[in-house]
Amino acid sequence: MTNIVEINFDGVVGPSHNYAGLSLGNLAATKNAGETSFPRAAALQGLDKMRANMALGLTQGFFLPLPRPNFDWLATMGADPTIDPRLVAAAWSASSMWTANAATVSPAADTVDGRCHLTPANLVTMPHRSMEWPDTLRQLSVAFADERHFALHPPVPSSFGDEGAANHMRFCAGHGSPGVEVFVYGKTGGPFPARQHEQASRAVARINQLDPARALFIEQNPAAIAAGAFHNDVVAVANERVLFTHAQAFADQPGSYAMIRAVFPELEVVEVPADAVTLEEAIATYLFNAQLLSQPGAGGSSEMALVVPLESWEHARVRAWLDSMLASNGPIRSVIPVDVRQSMANGGGPACLRLRVVADPATIDPRFLLDRAKADLMAEVITAHWPEHIPTAEIGNEALAQDILAARAALLEALDLSLLI
Numbered sequence: 001m002t003n004i005v006e007i008n009f010d011g012v013v014g015p016s017h018n019y020a021g022l023s024l025g026n027l028a029a030t031k032n033a034g035e036t037s038f039p040r041a042a043a044l045q046g047l048d049k050m051r052a053n054m055a056l057g058l059t060q061g062f063f064l065p066l067p068r069p070n071f072d073w074l075a076t077m078g079a080d081p082t083i084d085p086r087l088v089a090a091a092w093s094a095s096s097m098w099t100a101n102a103a104t105v106s107p108a109a110d111t112v113d114g115r116c117h118l119t120p121a122n123l124v125t126m127p128h129r130s131m132e133w134p135d136t137l138r139q140l141s142v143a144f145a146d147e148r149h150f151a152l153h154p155p156v157p158s159s160f161g162d163e164g165a166a167n168h169m170r171f172c173a174g175h176g177s178p179g180v181e182v183f184v185y186g187k188t189g190g191p192f193p194a195r196q197h198e199q200a201s202r203a204v205a206r207i208n209q210l211d212p213a214r215a216l217f218i219e220q221n222p223a224a225i226a227a228g229a230f231h232n233d234v235v236a237v238a239n240e241r242v243l244f245t246h247a248q249a250f251a252d253q254p255g256s257y258a259m260i261r262a263v264f265p266e267l268e269v270v271e272v273p274a275d276a277v278t279l280e281e282a283i284a285t286y287l288f289n290a291q292l293l294s295q296p297g298a299g300g301s302s303e304m305a306l307v308v309p310l311e312s313w314e315h316a317r318v319r320a321w322l323d324s325m326l327a328s329n330g331p332i333r334s335v336i337p338v339d340v341r342q343s344m345a346n347g348g349g350p351a352c353l354r355l356r357v358v359a360d361p362a363t364i365d366p367r368f369l370l371d372r373a374k375a376d377l378m379a380e381v382i383t384a385h386w387p388e389h390i391p392t393a394e395i396g397n398e399a400l401a402q403d404i405l406a407a408r409a410a411l412l413e414a415l416d417l418s419l420l421i
């Protein structure tokens with residue numbers, strides 16, 4: 001008997017987590033450039049979020065930090081002692097923690113061959129992220145090795161920027177039933193780069209074997225990118241029949257709803273008007289970078305919970321809107337605030353930290369699935385080995401680099417995943 005569920009794979013925050021300010025257009029990362037980071041606290045915050053979601057009865061998975069500092073990448077840049085410190089910082093970035101950018105996942109119910117397809121994102125727009133995909137693909141190949149159920153692809157060619165699931169929404173009656181997949185792309189021309197290109201989205205839809213009638217392509221509002229929404233998941237999130245969105249997320253807001261409704265008539269839109277929460281407030285608080293979750297056993301698919309960052313919960317106007325939403329009779333029945341401040345300071349909220357995979361957990365390598373004992377073990381290793389803090393001046397320090405490599409190796413060993421070294 002199969003048991004198809006949505007599994008959230010959170011990225012474990014790596015021991016090199018730092019604030020080097022590498023992402024143009026990501027306002028939080030730019031604002032916090034030069035601040036001291038706290039990798040141990042960051043990883044424990046992420047783990048607590050995973051534990052809280054598990055406590056709701058949800059299946060939880062994780063991906064491990066990628067090998068950093070990436071000396072191989074620096075070598076391809078002809079590294080020498082005079083190399084630009086920003087290149088060194090790129091090689092030290094722990095950015096793979098934001099697994100919403102790891103890949104685009106099309107569940108088996110949506111694809112022609114009835115397998116779950118995963119296409120890793122090439123992340124070409126940002127140098128520090130463009131080096132992620134080979135190690136991401138290596139990890140996915142271990143976690144989703146069963147070719148009867150999963151198909152893994154190389155990323156789309158690097159002429160076309162692809163940032164993965166952060167710009168992808170799926171609408172369906174229930175996670176196991178056929179879905180309509182929506183790809184949101186940006187157009188270049190504003191002050192900040194559009195990181196998701198239309199041709200990349202269209203290629204991913206073809207590679208993932210989607211039915212063309214059930215794959216839609218929507219342009220992101222250029223004003224949202226200019227205001228700091230460098231991915232669609234900063235201004236909109238979907239789950240089952242519900243789209244939770246800011247009123248200014250898409251270039252043509254009513255046209256986008258109409259397009260989705262034409263193939264998915266059950267669509268229910270929870271729209272936050274700009275006079276309740278401005279685009280700037282939404283981006284500063286990451287209200288939409290929330291996990292919209294169907295809670296098992298809580299009255300079927302209509303009972304949804306919204307996992308929001310504390311920054312949203314603590315903001316007076318955002319809180320007022322959330323309170324009014326809860327008082328209304330809408331599909332989102334509860335709000336769960338979480339502390340992921342270390343990730344938030346680099347522009348990564350609760351939704352950035354997870355990749356959704358709809359599958360039967362029994363078909364996945366169990367080493368990537370979390371339970372309480374494993375969460376305790378991971379917390380122990382992180383507490384013992386992750387640096388307590390990293391001032392940006394320490395990025396590039398040889399002794400610290402060795403500590404970071406050893407910390408990751410300790411976690412891999414504890415989880416019986418040393419093959420990923």
Ligand code: SUG
Pocket residue numbers: 018019020021022023026029030093095098100101126129166230231233234346347348349351352353
């Ligand atoms: O790509 N930040 C990430 C945040 C990714 C958030 N993901 C989603 N929205 N799904 C990024 O901009 C900052 C790293 C630095 O500046 O060191 C960074 O890469």
